[in-house]
Each structure stands twice: as structure tokens, then as C-alpha cells.
Amino acid sequence: MPELPKDFSNLLAEVVPPAEHPAVLSSFARVKPVTIRANTLKASAAMLRAELEQAGFTPKPIPWYGDGFLLPAEDKRALTETAAFYEGRLYIQNLSSMLAPLALDPQPGETVLDLAAAPGGKAAQIAALMDNRGRLSVVEAVKPRFFRLKANLDQQGVTIARAFLMDGRLVGRKCPQMFDRILLDAPCSSEARFTRLDPDSWTHWSPRKVKEAARKQKGLIAAAWSALKPGGTLVYCTCSFSPEENELIVNGLLKRNEDARIEPWLPDIANRQAGLSAWQGKDLRPELADTLRVLPDEVMDGFYLAKIRKAP
Numbered sequence: 001m002p003e004l005p006k007d008f009s010n011l012l013a014e015v016v017p018p019a020e021h022p023a024v025l026s027s028f029a030r031v032k033p034v035t036i037r038a039n040t041l042k043a044s045a046a047m048l049r050a051e052l053e054q055a056g057f058t059p060k061p062i063p064w065y066g067d068g069f070l071l072p073a074e075d076k077r078a079l080t081e082t083a084a085f086y087e088g089r090l091y092i093q094n095l096s097s098m099l100a101p102l103a104l105d106p107q108p109g110e111t112v113l114d115l116a117a118a119p120g121g122k123a124a125q126i127a128a129l130m131d132n133r134g135r136l137s138v139v140e141a142v143k144p145r146f147f148r149l150k151a152n153l154d155q156q157g158v159t160i161a162r163a164f165l166m167d168g169r170l171v172g173r174k175c176p177q178m179f180d181r182i183l184l185d186a187p188c189s190s191e192a193r194f195t196r197l198d199p200d201s202w203t204h205w206s207p208r209k210v211k212e213a214a215r216k217q218k219g220l221i222a223a224a225w226s227a228l229k230p231g232g233t234l235v236y237c238t239c240s241f242s243p244e245e246n247e248l249i250v251n252g253l254l255k256r257n258e259d260a261r262i263e264p265w266l267p268d269i270a271n272r273q274a275g276l277s278a279w280q281g282k283d284l285r286p287e288l289a290d291t292l293r294v295l296p297d298e299v300m301d302g303f304y305l306a307k308i309r310k311a312p
């Protein structure tokens with residue numbers, strides 16, 4: 001099996017605690033089970049479970065999230081051929097990705113923004129958590145992905161979304177202090193998607209790409225902060241391991257904005273790690289330890305998440 005890129009292995013050795021390192025490394029060589037989310041805009045979790053069992057599947061509930069289920073990897077294709085899939089009652093989504101809308105905790109009636117939204121798994125989950133009540137703006141900068149986002153939201157029965165094809169970095173100026181909650185699931189170097197089963201998964205990666213991603217993330221998080229109402233909540237997340245794309249981006253936001261406060265958010269999962277509060281000999285803000293790193297395991301992908309509140 002091909003080895004992970006050397007620079008990436010070195011990065012993992014620096015950010016993952018030694019005790020977890022072997023398990024994290026082995027996660028990159030695994031076929032992971034398929035995980036799905038019941039789309040409660042169309043069916044309750046109990047209804048979806050019964051429908052899938054009737055069709056011969058054995059969905060296993062996820063202990064920390066009532067709408068999530070796990071099935072064997074070999075069921076993936078058959079799942080995509082079910083009526084539940086075609087009619088939008090289930091959405092195939094990694095468990096790590098389901099965490100971000102849960103951390104955002106959007107409420108029915110609120111005004112919410114998803115600033116980098118395609119293909120729309122998290123936006124659809126946000127709409128479901130809002131019970132299709134309130135306002136959800138979704139922004140995507142890449143045209144084909146924008147159309148896929150719109151099609152996915154339609155298929156999932158989302159009726160509260162307005163979609164904008166634009167660069168999210170312009171949103172702060174266009175909509176100052178407009179949103180109660182903002183999700184920034186930032187475009188990133190996607191290191192969590194690496195798998196040794198498919199070396200193509202890292203062909204576009206390099207330390208230079210990490211720097212480029214970080215530059216864009218800095219612009220996006222500044223725009224998100226301007227667009228957030230006082231008292232509002234921002235969730236920043238990536239599927240990367242590099243601190244340059246994670247803690248350093250949030251550290252910069254905290255330094256530039258005295259009204260930004262980290263809000264600890266601890267999901268009930270075993271594979272979580274505190275965010276880093278120092279990197280390569282440089283101290284970062286200590287409260288970054290209250291942000292969340294999800295270590296990849298036999299089911300979940302690696303993930304980083306920070307929940308940040310704007311002072312009222």
C-alpha cells in the first residue's frame with residue numbers, strides 16, 4: 001500500500017498525541033463504514049430506520065446523535081439505489097461533518113448563513129434543525145458546485161434557503177451584522193480525505209497548498225465575523241489537520257477582534273482532542289484549547305471545529 005506523503009506524516013507526528021498516533025495512522029488505511037443522516041424534513045429517524053430494515057439493511061444508531069446511523073461499507077451502493085436515498089429521506093455524510101451543524105445549534109426562526117456551502121450536506125442539516133423555519137442563506141463560489149448545492153437542497157426538501165453564487169469574502173461588506181449564526185466550513189487542503197487506498201486523494205496536496213488555503217480562510221473568517229450580529233455564533237471548521245488552517249486562523253480572529261470569545265463545545269465522542277494552544281514554539285491564545293480536534297478513527301474522518309461567540 002502506498003505511504004502517505006512525507007510532509008503530511010511529519011505533520012501528523014507533530015499534531016497527534018503520541019498515544020493516539022498508531023491508531024490515527026492505521027485509520028488512513030481502512031475502508032470505513034458508511035454513515036447516514038435521517039433527513040427529518042422528510043422522515044423521522046425511526047421511520048427511516050424501519051424503512052431501511054424493511055429493505056433488508058441493518059442501520060446501527062449513533063449513540064451521540066439520534067438522527068445518525070452506521071451501516072457496513074459494502075451497503076453503500078445498495079443504499080444509493082433505495083427510494084429513501086432518491087427521495088431525500090437519507091443523506092450520506094461522515095459523522096465528523098454532522099458535528100458542525102450540531103455545534104452551530106441553529107434555532108427555528110433565526111437568520112443563518114452557510115458561507116461555503118456546496119454540496120450542501122451541512123446546509124440541509126441546518127435547515128432540518130431549524131425545522132424549515134426562519135431564513136437560511138447559502139453561499140458558494142464555484143459555479144458547478146453551486147448548481148449541485150441547489151439541486152441537493154431541493155431534493156432534501158429545504159424551503160428556507162436562498163442561494164448566492166459569489167465569493168464569500170464579499171459577504172461582510174454586503175451584509176454587516178445580519179446573521180444570528182454563521183457556519184464557515186472553509187475550503188481547505190482536505191487532508192482528512194487522504195486514504196492510502198487511493199493515492200490520488202493527495203495528488204493536489206502540498207505545503208504550498210496549505211498556505212494558499214490559509215490565505216483564503218483568513219479572508220472568509222473576517223467576512224463571517226463582519227456579517228455576524230452582536231451576540232451571534234460562528235462555527236469555523238475544516239477537514240484539515242494543519243494548524244495553519246485551524247488554530248492559527250482562529251487565533252488571528254481572536255487577536256483582531258476583542259469581542260470574539262471561544263465557546264467550549266464537547267461532543268460525547270471518545271476520539272476528541274483539545275485544540276492546540278502552541279505551535280512550532282509560538283504560544284497561541286490559551287482558550288484555543290477549548291476548540292475541538294476530531295481524530296480520525298475506524299468510522300470518523302479527521303476534523304477541526306471552533307465555536308466562537310460575538311459579545312452582545
Ligand SMILES: C[S@@+](CC[C@H](N)C(=O)[O-])C[C@H]1O[C@@H](n2cnc3c(N)ncnc32)[C@H](O)[C@@H]1O
Nearest residue numbers: 116117118119120121122141142167168185187
Ligand atoms: C469544505 S467545502 C463545503 C462543504 C459543505 N459545507 C457541505 O457540508 O456540503 C468548501 C466549499 O467552499 C467553496 N468555496 C471556495 N472558495 C470560496 C469562496 N471564496 N467563497 C465561498 N465559497 C467558496 C468550495 O467550492 C467548496 O464547495
